[in-house]
Amino acid sequence: MAKKQLTRAEVPEALTWNVTDIFTTEADFKKAIQQVEKQIVEIQANSKHMTESATQLLTLTELLYESEELLMKVYGYAARVNDGDTADPHGNDLMNQALLIVNKWEAAVSFYDPKITQLSAAQLDQFLDDKPELKRYEFNLRRIQEQAAHTLTPAEEKLLAQLQPAIDDASDISSKLDDADLDFGMIKDENGEEVQLTNATASEFATSADQDMRMRASKQVAKAYRSMRNTFGATLKSHVHAQNILATIRHFDSARQMNLADQKIPEAVYDTLINTTHEHLDLMHDYYAFRKAYLGLDHMYQFDRHVPLVADAKLSLAFEEGKKVTMAALAPLGKDYQNYLQEEFEQRWIDAAENKGKRSGGYEDDVYGVHPYILLNWNDIYDSTSTLAHESGHALQSVYTDKAQPFWYSQYPIFIAEIASTLNESLLNHYMLEKYADDPQIKAFILTQDVDNFIGTVYRQTLFAEFEHFIYTEDAKGTTLTPDLMADKFNGLFKEYNGDAVTDLPWKDDTWAQIPHFYYDYYVYQYATSKAIATALADDIISGKPGALENYKKFLSAGASNYPVEIVKQAGVDVTKRDYLDQAFKIFGEEVEELKRIL
Structure with a gap:
């Protein structure tokens, strides 16, 4: 990739995604919007x-999914154009047009689920007998109907929908406070120059070789959050209390039960994750003790945990080389997988180059009936190749799902969404470790990446999940969620998870206030379960366990045709038991020992 940041017009076409696969011309995009408008009128009329x-239900259900599929193409086209250059007014206009029709469609179909819940089980059975074509939608219909006990009257549902913006206010206020109003101030860097301290520069300083630099940056960030702790505390308390009230209104025993119920995730999965992680805290304690000794630190604080153990691995991969490495690394997934991957690489599914105005980061977005799209901002570091492998995991899960499932079962649930992506990361790291087996520096670099990623995704997200459940439980009991209560609990968990090698901070800390995920309503535990599942599955595939690859392909093809627990079982993992977690922690421990041996 070029070092100079290009304008969108300067990016070679081969490095951009091909939006004409969705609509050949912009006129086709506008015709699709007009078609959705007509379908909305028809939906409302029926x-x-x-x-x-049964005939009426079939007609409406077919129309709903037909319109939604076209709507996703409209949104997919606009998002691709807009994200390529978010400063381009034309792309902004297309995106606004798409969002307007999406909002209009969502409002128009809001009656559907409540009406399904009003059907008795006997009525639905009769409809399925009267119109066998309805059986194509049976799982979705029964899944909606199973929420009948928690669905209110149409008038009450409408009232709650009107209240939703107010319910979301706490999250919005916290986000604006964090993103716009919080000021970390200026700080002197390692060269004595005054620079603005931001979240981005704070992350850079966290990897500085100078412990004093790391400490000053961390303390300054902590001071800013400390100054706003009462406001952050009030918004989080308000959000948690609102969710607990909603759970009561919808006849759930708890907010956790409410948030896990839609996908039928047993609450025991959550508890098993926390309990099993606690049993394996010794592995992380051992790693941090090694880190402290290797870095020669008298005291290792939490801001020292991200200092690179290998400062310069000299591992630079241009985009073409990154694709070759990814292709080779994912060879264990079979020739059919590689054929799809080759199509992704050659048919411009990927927007690779960084350019002015382009959306930051990386993502995958599937357009059913077309193909997935991947956004990257390539910069030749190893992390870019890792991101390519990760997003390709999402993309090819969409490919397998789209080939096996109809549109209405194509959007695989969040609980399993990060398994394919993180499994690809594991396969990439395994390949690179073998490729550079005779290069201790690169091998140590990759192992450190893998170990730290596991800690960040499994241990840290489980800690967050444990804290989140604590604050919901305390609020439900009538306890006031004060900043002191939340800080004491969070910092206590931090100490327990990190172990004795990590010294308590020499200042009062409110890290709990820095985590936006606590507004996502029992979401974070899924990062941990997905990473652990992926680690176990990758190990099975690499070791050639009989049936592992075939079962994994079934998992990739399942989409949303069943509940997540059952879909993961197709891959050979029972998340209601702890075996997959024990296997993942065992692999983590082996990597720590290998890293210690190399260094």
């Missing part, structure tokens, strides 16, 4: 009679 007969 809504009152939807549950009067």
Whole structure:
């Protein structure tokens, strides 16, 4: 990739995604919007009679999914154009047009789920018998119907929908406070120059070789959050309390039960994750003790945990080389997988080059009936190749799902969404460790990446999940969630998870206030379960365990055709038991020992 940041017009076409695969011309995009407008009118006209007969239900259901599939193409086209250059007014206009029709469609179909829940089980059974074509949608219909006990009357649902913006205010206020109002001030860097301290520069300083630099940056960030702790505390308390009230209104025993119910995740999965992680804290304690000794630190604080053990691995991969490495690394997934990957690489599914105005980071977005799209901002470091492998995991899960499932079962649930992506990361790291087996520096660099990633994704997210459940439980008991209560609990967990090698900070800390995920409602535990599942599955595939690859392909093809627990079982993992976690922690421990041996 070029070192100079290009304008969008300067990016070679081969490094951009091909939006004409969705719509050949912009006129086709506008025609699609007009078509969705017509379908919305038709949906509304049929809504009152939807549950009067099997024929009416079939007609409305077919129209709903037909319009949604076209709507996703409209959104996918606009998002690709917009994200390529977010400063381009034309792309902004397309995105606004897409969002307007998306919002209009969502409002128009909001009656559907409540009406399904009003059908009795006997009525639905009769409809399925009367119109066998309805059986194509049976899983979705029954999944909606199973929420009947927690669905309110249409009038009450409408009232809650009107209240939703107010319910979301706490999250919005916290986000604006964090992103816009919080000022970390200026700081002197290692060269004595005054620079603005931001989240981005704070992350850079966290990897500085100078412990004093790391400490000053961390202390200054902590001071800023400390100054706003009462506001952050009030917004989080408000959000948690609102969710607990919603759980009561919807007849759930708890907010956790409410948030896990839609995908039928047993609450025991959550508890098993926390309990099993606690049993393996000794592995992380051992790693941090090694880190402290290797870095020669008298005291290792939490801000020292990200200092590179290998400062310069000289591992630079241009985009073409990154694709070759990814292709080779994912060879264990079979020739069919590689054929799809080759198509992804050659048919411009990827927007690779960084350019002015381009959306930052990386993501994958599937357009059903077309193909997935991947956004990257390539910069030749190893992390870019890792991101390519990660996003390709998402993309090829979409490919397998789209080939096996109809549109209405193509959007695989969040609980399993990060398994394919993180499994690809594991395969990439395994390949690189073998490729550079005779280069201790690169091998140590990759192992450190893998170990730290596991800690960040499994241990840290489990800590967050444990804290999150604590604050919800305390609020439900009537306890006031004060900043002191939350700080004491969070810091206590931090101490327990990190172990004795990590010294308590020499200042009062409110790290709990820095985590936006606590507004995502029992979401973070899924990062940990997905990483552990992926680690175990990758190990099975690499070791050639009989049936492992075949079962994994079934998992990739399942989409949303069943509940997540059952889909993961197809891959050979039972998340209601702890075996997959024990296997993942065992692999983590082996990598720590290998890293210690090399260094």
